[in-house]
Amino acid sequence: QKEVEQNSGPLSVPEGAIASLNCTYSDRGSQSFFWYRQYSGKSPELIMFIYSNGDKEDGRFTAQLNKASQYVSLLIRDSQPSDSATYLCAVVYTGGFKTIFGAGTRLFVKA
């Protein structure tokens, strides 16, 4: 059974701080890794994707992937109250487009 694990939170950080969100996955056949943001009552929207080991930066967001440790993380720098949402980690597996989502981490950014 393929699994994607996230700390459900809530994670609370002050405005301007760095928020660190973590995700582990069970299957080494995993191919692509995605972070989606979901505001309450809304649909998920893509924040970042990564498929090579290392860091990938996009504005205030940095995704980190370590395939040896089966670990992917998302760092949000200079956190804003508008970043308050649930962050979903998703893993796409080799050989197809079967997608497994983690249960999500709720982030609160306090003004």
Added chain:
Amino acid sequence: EAQVTQNPRYLITVTGKKLTVTCSQNMNHEYMSWYRQDPGLGLRQIYYSMNVEVTDKGDVPEGYKVSRKEKRNFPLILESPSPNQTSLYFCASSFARDRTYNEQFFGPGTRLTVL
């Protein structure tokens, strides 16, 4: 406007009454997928489709059917709904040309209640 649409957005029905939730995308995406979202469980994939007439099971396919007769449409069918299918359902689509990247675009969701 590029989008994924779902209908209906809200539905209350009774056990055993067949229903269909429609999903349509206007982005010429090959890949389409259905998810259900339940508190504490996140998004779970029900079925997905790589292209017309090509579908496969996700993690929770029991009690659901799908069809992909046209590229733009991917309806979700509940032949005999039961209360444990009460959930928030999302349809998603993406390009499938590059297997290393498939950003999925999500529809607005359908909140289904089965009494």
